Amino acid sequence: MSRKTATERRFIAVAAVIWFMLSVVLPVVNRPDVHVVGIPLLWFWVLVWVFAVPILLTIAYYVLEVRP
């Protein structure tokens, strides 16, 4: 397996973690009584992980395509 393929697989693993956090974990964070910085936990959780996607892809693009 090439170094690039191995690195790509690591990024796919991180993407899988994001899929997990944005789906399976939702019932756990669906708590109307819990807030983070004034935002209901559910919304805060989704905001954080949804923003994690472009950050991850930007890093992955840089690592895989700009400086492979």
Add this chain to the structure above:
Amino acid sequence: MIEATIATLIIAIILAITFIIGILAYKLRIKVLRVDTYMVAGRALGFVVTFLNMAAVIYSGFAFLGASGWAYAFGAPVLYIWIYGALAYTFAFFFAPRIWEIAKGQGLLTQADFFMWRYGSKLLMVLTALVGITFNIPYGQLQILTTKYVLDLSTYGALPTLHVAVISFVVVMIYVFLGGMVSVAITNVFLGAIMLAAMLGGGLSLIFYYFGGLPGLFAAVELASPKHTYLWAAVGRNSIQWVITAAVGCGLGFWVWPQLAQMVFPAKDAKVLRRSITMTSWYHVLGIIWASLTGLVALGLGMKLAVADHAFLALIRDTFGPVALGFIGAAGMAAALSSAAGIILTQASLLSRNIYQGWIKPGASENEVILVSRLGIVVFTIISVILAYTAPAYIVYLLLVGYTGITQMFPGWVLGSIWKWITREGVLAGLIVGLVVGVLTCFVWPDYLGIHSIIWGLLFNLPITLVVSKLTYRGG
């Protein structure tokens, strides 16, 4: 009256600029019109055009207005829209370059071309082309109706809005007819940029103007309607299991839509494509999230709206006046028309390339294929216009089942590009069973147990595809 004139004038100017760009793109950028130029812009698009073309086609008028309407009406279930987009981009970053490489190497121009090349089956090619055309019919019509909603508010009821929406739609189809993907992509740079500015600027300015930020917004929403801040429904649509399955299902189905496949092919190389998908994921978090939160702003302010989808535009009109309304309204119209352009071009391409050249007349020349594409654009435009006026009930059913139906091509499209042992028998069997189960769980037992019909379809489709493929794979 003066307010209506100002807002309408801004919308008309932006439509006129769009038309001029579309025509200029055709006149200046196309030297020789070939089939690959018409359908995939000769696979020559750079980063900015690929990125904004993709974004403008993905984010339709329904997403622009519907997301804020959904947030206003139901609250937290709108999160499924945020989530499925995010899931779809992580998937596309790794998957799309693979499909692009295949398309480039094999000269594929449409998604149905892939099915022909991969499985050597005309039946599968024609079936997937028909699925792509049929399930996109309501989306073309929907873009006209979304433009009408935008005009209803922007013109303060001063114009016959359905007629004006139809004229706008036809104006766009003129440059699609002439220049194909080249005109669509270059106008979408302009339209995509306007849409992002409107969603981000409009959304943020409303949130900060009224509530000073997200904590203030959520405090107001919790006061007005606490249940909007979490997933409270135990069963059915908008329940937590529905939100999760809808998000995962739509995340998987997102890149199976044939018009998105066709937005991937025009990139000039795989690196440009990856960069564009990365930027489109930024577009998602900077655009749709803030546009959808305007539904909560309307709720927090205690606005009483007869049509939930009017939330974003009604807020802009009441807060910032006709100039801002004209700009945001134009962006809403841009979202609708840019998606319509991509959809109609894709339908026409599937018709000419896969049904006409691939099946009816295999020896058809390039000029004939382009002619049939152009005829297809005329035909699908007429169908959309007729449906917009008559809006028969079955259109609603097609819309409901659209995502579910399209996603049943996932095993053949995605798994077939990864594993060589996926066979046409497996894909056909899975597709047919998945479509039947999808239709049943759309209409007979709607989203049974609160699980989205996409997932029900895939639960049957995937194992059947895998098992039948294992049984029928002969190697080689």
